[in-house]
Amino acid sequence: xxxxxxxxxxxxxxxxxxxxxxxxxxxxxxxxxxxPNDMALETVSExxxxxxxxxxxxxxxxxxxxxxxxxxxxxxxRSHLVENGSNYKExxxxxxxxxxxxxxxxxxxxxxxxxxxxxxxxxLREVLNPEKLxxxxxxxxxxxxxxxxxxxxxxxxxSYLSYALAQLDKRCVLIDGNGGMFFxxxxxxxxxxxxxxxxxxxxxxEVVQLVKETKSKDIPxxxxxxxxxxxxxxHSDVCLEVEEVEVHAFRSLSASMTLALTLVVALGRALDQAx
Amino acid sequence: xxxxxxxxxxxxxxxxxxxxxxxxxxxxxxxxxxxPNDMALETVSExxxxxxxxxxxxxxxxxxxxxxxxxxxxxxxRSHLVENGSNYKExxxxxxxxxxxxxxxxxxxxxxxxxxxxxxxxxLREVLNPEKLxxxxxxxxxxxxxxxxxxxxxxxxxSYLSYALAQLDKRCVLIDGNGGMFFxxxxxxxxxxxxxxxxxxxxxxEVVQLVKETKSKDIPxxxxxxxxxxxxxxHSDVCLEVEEVEVHAFRSLSASMTLALTLVVALGRALDQAx
DNA sequence: ACACAAATGGAATATAAATTCTATAAAAGG
DNA sequence: CCTTTTATAGAATTTATATTCCATTTGTGT
Numbered sequence: 001x002x003x004x005x006x007x008x009x010x011x012x013x014x015x016x017x018x019x020x021x022x023x024x025x026x027x028x029x030x031x032x033x034x035x036p037n038d039m040a041l042e043t044v045s046e047x048x049x050x051x052x053x054x055x056x057x058x059x060x061x062x063x064x065x066x067x068x069x070x071x072x073x074x075x076x077x078r079s080h081l082v083e084n085g086s087n088y089k090e091x092x093x094x095x096x097x098x099x100x101x102x103x104x105x106x107x108x109x110x111x112x113x114x115x116x117x118x119x120x121x122x123x124l125r126e127v128l129n130p131e132k133l134x135x136x137x138x139x140x141x142x143x144x145x146x147x148x149x150x151x152x153x154x155x156x157x158x159s160y161l162s163y164a165l166a167q168l169d170k171r172c173v174l175i176d177g178n179g180g181m182f183f184x185x186x187x188x189x190x191x192x193x194x195x196x197x198x199x200x201x202x203x204x205x206e207v208v209q210l211v212k213e214t215k216s217k218d219i220p221x222x223x224x225x226x227x228x229x230x231x232x233x234x235h236s237d238v239c240l241e242v243e244e245v246e247v248h249a250f251r252s253l254s255a256s257m258t259l260a261l262t263l264v265v266a267l268g269r270a271l272d273q274a275x
Numbered sequence: 276x277x278x279x280x281x282x283x284x285x286x287x288x289x290x291x292x293x294x295x296x297x298x299x300x301x302x303x304x305x306x307x308x309x310x311p312n313d314m315a316l317e318t319v320s321e322x323x324x325x326x327x328x329x330x331x332x333x334x335x336x337x338x339x340x341x342x343x344x345x346x347x348x349x350x351x352x353r354s355h356l357v358e359n360g361s362n363y364k365e366x367x368x369x370x371x372x373x374x375x376x377x378x379x380x381x382x383x384x385x386x387x388x389x390x391x392x393x394x395x396x397x398x399l400r401e402v403l404n405p406e407k408l409x410x411x412x413x414x415x416x417x418x419x420x421x422x423x424x425x426x427x428x429x430x431x432x433x434s435y436l437s438y439a440l441a442q443l444d445k446r447c448v449l450i451d452g453n454g455g456m457f458f459x460x461x462x463x464x465x466x467x468x469x470x471x472x473x474x475x476x477x478x479x480x481e482v483v484q485l486v487k488e489t490k491s492k493d494i495p496x497x498x499x500x501x502x503x504x505x506x507x508x509x510h511s512d513v514c515l516e517v518e519e520v521e522v523h524a525f526r527s528l529s530a531s532m533t534l535a536l537t538l539v540v541a542l543g544r545a546l547d548q549a550x
Numbered sequence: 551a552c553a554c555a556a557a558t559g560g561a562a563t564a565t566a567a568a569t570t571c572t573a574t575a576a577a578a579g580g
Numbered sequence: 581c582c583t584t585t586t587a588t589a590g591a592a593t594t595t596a597t598a599t600t601c602c603a604t605t606t607g608t609g610t
Contacts (some may be wrong), residue, residue, distance in 0.1 A: 008404075011503055012503070014503070015503040015504055015508065015509070016509075018504055021554095022556080022557060022558090022607095023557080023558090023606095024557075024558065025557090026304075029504075030504065031501060033503060033504060034502075037357050041353055041356075041357065041554070042598090043596085043597060043598085044597070044598060045597075053558095053559095054559050055559095055560090055597090055598080055599085056558080056560075056598095056599075056600080056601095057557095057558070057559085058598095059598070059599060059600085060557085060558090064290060069598070069599065070434040070598065070599085071597095071598070071599095078316055080358070081316075081356055082312050082316070082356070082559070084401070105546075106405065106408045106409055106412055106537065106541035107405035107408060107411075109404075109537050109540050109541050109544075110399075110400065110403060110405075110408065110533075110534075110537045110541075111400060111535050113533050113536050113540070114396045114397070114399060114533060115398050117392070117529060117533045118393050118396055121389045121396075121529070122389070122393075123390050124385075124389060125385070125386065125389050128382075130381065130385075131379070132379045133385065134381055137381055140393035150437055153435070153438055153439075155434060155436045155438065156431035156432065156438075156532075157431065157433075159430060159431045159434050160428070160430075160431040160528065163427055163428055163430065163431075164428075164525065168575070178453070205308050233377065235387070237327045239431050248540050250439070250539065250540055251537055252532070252533060252536060253435065253536075254392060254396070254529040254532060254533060257431075257527070257528045257529060257532055258385075258389060258392045258527060258529060259385075259608095260390045261388055261525055261527060261528075262381065262384050262385040262388050264380035265384050265388075265522075265523045265525055266384050266385075266524065269381075269384075271585090297586085297587060297588090298576095298586075298587085298588090299588070300587095318566085318567060318568085319567070320566095320567075320568090328588095328589095329588070329590070329591095330569085330590090331568095331569075331570080331571095331588080331589070331590075332587095332588070332589085333568095334568075334569060334570085335587085335588085344568070344569065345568065346567095346568070346596095348570095350593050356562060371577080408576080485562090496568090
């Protein structure tokens with residue numbers, strides 16, 4: 001039995017042998033994969049307690065993977081802690097330095113998007129008006145059926161909403177334009193329903209038109225869009241504004257997705273209270 | 276005398292009091308600033324030897340800065356090692372916990388999701404292996420057609436990928452199970468193509484099955500999932516791991532979406548270079 | 551349902567590490 | 581140059597931690 005000497009090798013071993021492990025050992029393997037930092041820094045008894053096992057199990061665990069004892073295995077986790085940290089710092093350094101175009105490594109791209117996503121989320125916190133959110137929830141609580149519509153880049157948000165609303169046992173119809181039947185799908189909307197439309201510039205023509213038509217029938221429209229000047233905002237009862245950050249010519253969806261999620265959870269609570 | 280409780284505070288203290296220190300303590304201060312990792316991970320006697328001093332000097336050193344002993348000072352160095360954003364687990368735990376119902380205002384819900392989303396993004400930065408990202412990009416660059424598959428909560432990610440890949444003029448097929456034709460849609464996949472599968476626990480059975488089948492045909496599989504123990508990871512050539520935060524019983528998609536976006540942009544660059 | 555093997559919990563033990571103590575050495579002050 | 585104070589080295593001690601061992605439980609095959 002030869003013990004893995006690198007963190008990655010150990011992870012692979014943990015995964016590939018996971019099935020053949022006994023109950024406790026499985027439990028430890030899962031804890032180790034979830035909390036590598038604990039494995040690196042904490043003492044045997046502390047880890048044992050957190051993972052809900054006996055200290056001796058940790059030693060048996062280490063031995064099952066070929067180490068002479070827990071301490072030897074811990075070294076592997078520790079080495080990773082050091083390597084990883086320096087990687088990260090180097091990336092940060094290179095990010096600040098050469099913002100020209102040398103940074104073509106994908107991991108630098110990742111850093112950019114992560115920073116962008118964080119910025120977008122912070123921005124969301126600042127600009128979103130809590131009253132509007134409440135208004136949107138109120139409108140949706142009373143809806144008989146929620147009609148969802150979005151196209152292109154925004155479509156995944158509507159798609160997610162359709163999944164999440166179903167979880168809440170809230171009836172909804174996703175107008176996805178499948179089979180070229182965008183307006184046909186929307187035709188069954190009627191008083192008592194609510195349209196929830198999502199679109200960002202450049203605004204999908206079908207969505208804008210549907211919003212206008214629905215509004216003119218006096219059916220409530222809630223929208224998620226990118227500012228008060230959006231054609232959706234003009235014709236909606238409530239418009240929740242999100243500003244997504246653009247990085248490398250692609251726009252993130254973090255903020256919009258988070259808003260969608262919030263809307264769903266807030267709606268879920270409101271529904272619970274109503275019942 | 277009050278002991279610095281953060282790494283940065285300690286560094287400042289070491290620097291500012293450097294002049295007034297005795298010979299040995301100076302020596303140790305310099306070693307500590309040069310080798311913070313050693314200070315965090317090694318034992319007193321090991322550090323003593325490397326720094327060329329006596330073990331007892333290290334204890335005096337720690338006490339000179341207000342700590343009860345060396346171990347207490349070491350905690351500060353250790354926390355720095357981990358603190359690259361990973362109070363993650365704890366922050367998330369605290370978010371999930373206060374479902375007491377006190378926080379019934381929607382804006383509190385929003386704040387929780389924003390915090391959760393930010394934490395998930397920071398975590399993504401730490402745990403994503405850059406090499407795996409490169410591998411994934413390489414596999415996708417060479418693909419004739421990219422087949423995308425995901426179900427339920429993950430579906431919006433595949434949906435977004437299908438939109439974004441089309442923008443890159445990369446051919447792709449979205450296996451969405453529309454019309455109950457999940458496996459029928461997948462039938463046309465063949466050597467030269469690549470399957471990109473996305474699923475989180477509890478893993479959609481169809482997606483898992485499709486991944487297995489595809490792999491057994493020797494067609495490359497790239498997956499996005501939630502850890503090395505995922506059935507997707509087991510049967511993929513490359514698995515990109517994302518840990519999503521669960522707040523209020525709903526899981527955010529910020530990190531997964533950001534990863535998807537990164538993959539697309541990195542792929543776009545790779546395609547440009549190839550041409 | 552029984553016997554056998556494997557796994558587990560928890561106390562007991564061994565090991566290693568941190569800390570204290572004291573004799574000695576270096577520095578400071580007169 | 582001697583005395584007093586402070587710092588240091590190294591051994592001794594204490595404390596913390598890892599590891600072993602064995603009785604008990606859990607699982608498995610007949």
